[in-house]
Amino acid sequence: MKTVLRDLRDFFVSLKLTVALLVLGMVLVFAATLDQTNLGIWGIQQKWFRTFVVFQGVGGVGVPIFPGGYLIGGLLLVNLLGAHFARFKLTWRKSGIFLTHAGLILLLVGELLSGLWQEDYHMRLSEGDTKNYAESFRDNELALTDTTDANFDAIVAIPEALLARHAEVQHPKLPFRVVTKAYYPNSLLQMRAAGGPPSLATTGLGLNVVAAPQPMTYKQDETNTPTAYVELVGPDGPAGTFLVSTGLVGPQRFDYAGRSWKITLRAKRTYQPFSLTLLKFNHDNYAGTDIPKNFSSRLRLTTPDGRDDREVLIYMNNPLRYAGLTFYQAGFENNDRTTILQVVRNPSWMLPYVACSLMALGLLGQFGIHLVGFVQKRRVKSKLSVPAVA
């Protein structure tokens, strides 16, 4: 039994396993890169890296084809930590390797954490607009807003994932339950032909618009248009079934139990404790060409408590970091009058910097020690060989 355990330990700390895992990692990265032409950059991360096992759809069935990023990275972590406890003795000559590996561990952990924690949003601002929220690229939410009070909106937002599961949602702030009758992750909205099949919707725009389900798209320049039919049912009877879709512009209004409501399926919002106003967006090209030279957004940053009220400039390679969020110049539209900022929240953003400093230091030290040793050896040798030639 002891030998089995020792063999097992030897296997997990062996250099052979390291090499095997590195090779697997390389193949994984290569295959995932090729797969980007099919799935896009977001799709491959979910399929190849942020998973323990990579599944390939064969005839509609997911077949495991390769260990995923979590598995390879995790084993590499075990292997590294194990090797350090079982085999390594910290000596001056090995200090470089030690540092390098410590950095690597930190890098792997950092990548795992940013995979788990990092949130990406975008913020569209036209000149003069002020916003205190950013919108998600991929996630949507069903927003129900009680607009009865003219000074105050009460919003209940239901994540799209709950609609996808057809979950029945009940919320203390809502006088009705939300029941998903149908949900399409991607769809095409069309005007309903007169005399066509009856719509699932019983009120609102859904009476005139129908959604045709579409296959999901992963292309970088296309977005999915999810649509759901949701029924609102309360003690005072049903408020009707609405068609909600990100393809519809603006919310639909209705009244229920003496209060006014808005319902809409929109990009998931995250609110910030401050607001940004776009003062001016600039887009310069090189003289006589369409080659962009610079994009920049001049914004006013204000907090409700009045502590911050200043102008900031965001341009390529110069993001704004504020309150745990980072704002990048990502794009523009609307004839250079609307700026698109990418907003990232990543609490672990410092980890790669630390990890990389450690590793670079370690590698430099390690190879430096070797190089000095090599040159010294050559010197001694050539000195010895001089009399032999003469």
Next chain:
Amino acid sequence: MKSIFPALAALATLVAVAVSLRPAHNPGDYDVVGFGRLPTLVNGRLKPLDTVARTTLLVTQARQRVTLPDGSAISPDEWLLDVLFRPALANSYQTFEIVHPDVLTLFGLTPGDGAGKKRFSFDQLVKGLPELERQSKLADAVDAPVRTPFQRAVLQLRDNIILFQRLQDSLVPPGVDDYLEQVVALDKTLPAAMSALTAQRAGQPHDGAATKRLLELSQSFAAMDTLGYLLPIPPEAGMTVPSAWKSAGTSLQESLTTGRINPAALTFAAAGLAWRNHQPDAFNASVHAYRARLEAGIPALLQKCDVEARFNSSEPFYTSSMIYVLAFVLAVVSWLKWPDSLGRAAFWLVGIAWVLATAGIAARMWLEGRPPVTNLYSSALFVGWGAVALCLVLEYFYRNAIATVAAGLVGFGTLLIAHHLALGGDTMEMMRAVLDSNFWLATHVVTVTIGYSATFLAGFLALIYVVRGVFTRSLDRPTADALTRMTYGVVCFATLFSFVGTVLGGIWADQSWGRFWGWDPKENGALIIVLWNSIILHARWGGLVKARGLAMLAIFGNVVTAWSWFGVNMLGVGLHSYGFMESAFWWLIAFVATQLAAIAIAALPTTNWRSFRPTAA
């Protein structure tokens, strides 16, 4: 013999280099060289007309020399002058390369109709232009990545013809015979014509012919402004601001309202007229007078243009690549005979070629005001430069001509790649906004590129190990050990640089795109190189491979690096795919195949290696 041969070889090479660096001379009475040095704004950069001529020719016919139908050759500057001012003559020059047989069929041509069986003149193509236009429309409708080679060839030719025509329409509008005479005379006729126009507008009697001529000229100017390619007219004050430079059409159009004609516009017209009428003295006088005026306004820019034109004509990278070939041959022969003198000569030659390439890269850096690597072209130059520099260091220590052979191979190979990449157009292009950061270009890009250099070098050293070991008896024990140590050392170096470079890239990405790592193809390519190099090192440390295994792994490093360098650009996805290219795809496949073959050969049992076979007693 032994002692002087290396010195003689080095001296002869230096003389050859010095000859290649001489300033260009005028082929006849015209100061065409002086004309070529005049600045113009094209694609956002102020550059000499000489550069415009050469890059246009490289794009349309893949070489800079223009051969006339009678077999004589003219310089790029003379060609440009003919394109600008003698359009009919330029239309007869065979400067469009067409290799796709189906494209030739569109024009009813066969390879036999072309110069060198592949170059055709505009006159030969003019009849088929409507059909080309129709085919281009069909091809345009297809997504770029899935176009057939025929469709790509059609679009390429269409773009080349448009480029040629736009160049022709830059200073002379199409279809106006006495245009240059009219512009030259405009200085005198303009005031009268303008007062005639004022009179006409006021409904008073006026010179009707003069106003009509003015109207026609104005239409010509408008046409030149829409069609023309060059923006060669600096403002009279504030010439240093690129965005103030104008097309000849716009500038002259403005003269019709201000009454003042920009001297530059007049100069180009006068020089053009002199060129057309075969008056060298008048031509030279206007070029020199114009230059004197520029000298007062933009001396620094003019100096840059002079250096760039000189750089263009001396072609340092071409000379350098030839010396690399020579050094390679000498070094290989040195393994068989006269190892000492040939080896040393080869070493000196590599040194000279490297210094020349260094000077070329430095000149480009000075001209652009940028770190060495800014695009795929300059990365090829720099990969070669870095690898050869490492070779020089290795050869200094080992003196066995191995690193010299590798230097010759890598040096020539990368310059050849660079030459083909230059066929895409001006290699000193302006940097897109996201790349516009000298700090990151100098750190991340340079380090990553040195990582490429070193990984390639390790692969080529390993190739030498395999080829010498399997096919010759020359790989004795000390040589084999030395090669293994060299390969190992270079792999260490490669690991360090590719890792640090990749990390710096991550930091740049975090600064500009909001994530340290995004699994973008180019990032993955860099990561794969780091992974592969660390695989080699760990396999070696773990005793999984010895000398032969190390060689095989290092050769595969060539495949990995080639894929990261070019393969990912061919995927055409991701934020980094600004260096998209297609034609190199088959070359990449061929390169990978040869490397895999070398690995297979290395896998032969050592009893089949000639060097390791026990000598028949």
